[in-house]
Amino acid sequence: MQHPPGWLYWSARPVWFYRLTQGLHVASGLACVPLLLAKLWTVYPRLWEWPPVRTVAQALERISIIPLVAGSVSQLATGVANIAQWYPFGFFFTVTHYWVAWMTIGALLVHIAAKLAVVRANVGRRRAERAGPTDRLSLPEQGGDGLTRRGFGIAVGAAAGVVTVTTAGQFVPGLAGTVLLAPRRPTAGPQRLPVNRTAAAAGVTVTARDPGYLLEVVGPRPFSVTLAELHALPRSTARLPITCVEGWAADATWGGVRLRDLLDRAAIPADATVRVQSLEARGGYRASEVDPPHARDPLTLLATMVNGEPLDLDHGYPARLIAPNRPGVLQTKWVHRVVML
Ligand SMILES: Nc1nc2c(c(=O)[nH]1)N[C@H]1C(S)=C(S)[C@@H](COP(=O)(O)O)O[C@H]1N2
């Protein structure tokens, strides 16, 4: 959703929908870490099997495992690094994570297809066993020491459960106190909201506090307003979350001018997409595009207030965009221009 594909219609409602999909994305990714490690641990002895291949079909099947393992390991590793805001790799995370996901899904389908015969045979055997006195998990284990098959399953499931329970508070409303293992607490930061990029990091500490600040709206009837004029415009409030792609979400009550009122005043038509630009001079998130469903939504604000106070400099003072059902990365801070595209 950071780079929404053209074929996807993304509505502004429900306001929490992106929070749900992003939360599930990060939670399922984290829960997969113990599951993937367990899977690799149970299958790696087969790497040393001799002879390595017996038939052409088996050779192809073994080769197809390379992108599957490489893809799933790299998805989980880069995903965990991303939510910790750690980018040791030289590529752009979002685009790589997206395309490697498709590659991994493809490799997984090939793997399932290759193993279908084995799965079918096993299912048939289980059915036969279920008719008899034993079930597969209670079959006698080879050896006697160490972890049983059932014990292993329980341990892996418990590990996935612990990871989920200690990180889900990042995005589940009201559970902020439980985020033991998460890199971030959704209530830590100025005005009880986390900050992803500070004003200092964005290099806007001087420009954002400039008394000569003007908000420009560029359309068929362009205009600009001073900060005092912006504050004097009719103000609305909206209770909306910021949902960062880095895995946290936090609700706040925002106050500001409806974006659609500014667009109307500049005579920008209802079906126009607009670009919201920041004072930030460099950086991938210094502007965002707002498509008509979001631009015209009554909850989409150019906010000057949060939780009853003027915005903190780190939250985008003097004005920031806040819109329903949008990734945090598109909620542009330190806004100074809105341009019709
Ligand atoms: N100009 C600008 N706006 C920005 C960013 C940025 O780097 N530059 N980061 C975005 C990201 S990734 C998030 S999650 C939200 C976080 O808002 P907050 O720092 O007020 O919590 O701001 C967004 N707005």
Ligand SMILES: [Mo]
């Ligand atoms: Mo973000």
